[in-house]
Amino acid sequence: MSKVVLITGCSTGIGRDLAIRLSESGYAVVATARNPETLINLEAALKLPLDVTQTDSVRSAVECTLQLLGRINGLVNNAGYAIRGAIEETSERQVQEMFDTNVFGVMRLVRAVVPPMREQKAGCIINVSSIAGKRSTPANGAYSASKFALEALSDALRLELAPFGIKVVVIEPGSIRTHFMTTAIAHTPEQALSANSPYRMLYRQSELFAEGMQRHQSGPEAVSRVIQQVIETDKPKARYLVAIPLSGRLILYLGDSFWDYALRRMFPSSAVASHE
Template sequence: MTKVWMITGAGAGLGRAIAEHARGQGHTVVATARDVKAVEDFDDALVLDVHDPSSVEAAVAEAVRRHGRIDVLVNNAGHGLVGAVEELADADLRAVLETNVFGVLRATRAVLPHMREQRSGHIVQMSSVGGQVANPGHAAYATAKFALEGLSESLSAEVAPWGIRVTLVEPGPFRTDFAGRSMRYAEPIPAYHDSPAGQLRGRFASQDGNQPNDPVRAAEEIFLAVEDPASPLRLPLGPEAIDKIRTKLTKQLADLESLPAHVRETGYSAS
């Protein structure tokens, strides 16, 4: 069955890779971006600025007008922010949350009435290994992605009665421009220069263009997850993401097992 895919931030990175793969598989792709020139090579290219509710609503309405339905929404638009917690300015943190959380909410809420009416659909949330594992210097990004994970876990259960599915994609380092033009940096505090948070700045700069994983392979795996009715809620991508998440969950389970018995004894006593 040919599906209609609507993808935010489709002009570059994983968004473009997903759009190109879905198009290559014969599906209809509504490619959106803040600057429509970034997606003008697609037959359906629309302006969509996730910061602007009217822009989101207009793009969704136009996609439905053209095709009668939206089968897959890929919430890909986003950016990162590096800096220790003490270095983060309120405005910079709000900007990350505005794009990576509230932007996703706007697009999701705009599409859901149509998916509920057609009683089917799939929402792909582009999270990150940073939505499971919070690294020093990446607190702002982890805050946004942890929020997206919680939002999407609830959403998955909420919309299941209408046949709507949710996939949280958790990539590790893929060779996109995320570590380049999509990354922002907080004003540094010298005391953090040699700390793990400070060292993350240099790692991102050196990583840009040298990431070990191929966006085309990510797009293929995401497409397969959408096509597979038994695919799980979370889709880690790449060995780095899988290994980091496994290490964290193993440690969490070990911590849980090591708790003293009295931490369960928190109910009111009969006396």
């Protein structure tokens, strides 16, 4: 019997690549997207509308999967996006909306799939976090906060669900070539686009930094390959860093002063702005 894996956010990027990979490997994939038209050309056992910010949408996708396929062996909480901007210039509404997807969306899915997984006495929940869930950088603080929150809730969940045979794993990708950056740019707060923004130099530096990162991006298959390995491992680790070069991994272990020093070198514009 093939394993049933439900994936959120399959319209593009990592979710779509994963849906294709797992379907080709014989899994019964439940590919979901908030706009089901984006799934038309995708091969999957089941294609369902699912907006992670809507409790009813989550419930009906899970119920429909159980009715038609009888079980859910794996859940991949992949749907998510970033907003860019200095904390001061990021609106409360934008941050709340992002948390509604990146954090509360995951909790909605967890509440819906854990009861059937507990009955099965087995299951695997994979939460797609980010390197930003380990370290926060200027103009990316709100997104980082959402991924830090996801890391924290995953750590608690891993221990809460272990007695029921349900595994919880966090995936922490570096920079991946998807629609992610385009969506992040589209979510840049209005104030940040103003020529009068006190952070304009930081934003310029941050754009240059992102452009530099884009030249070294991995494709989404780097992440979906690791997710497949996790699904197929009996004893997965708690978290997996993906597509992060050795230098990037080492920097994670720096103390705060060294980290700030490295960041000031990466984003010297914030210092320039303060001396104008």
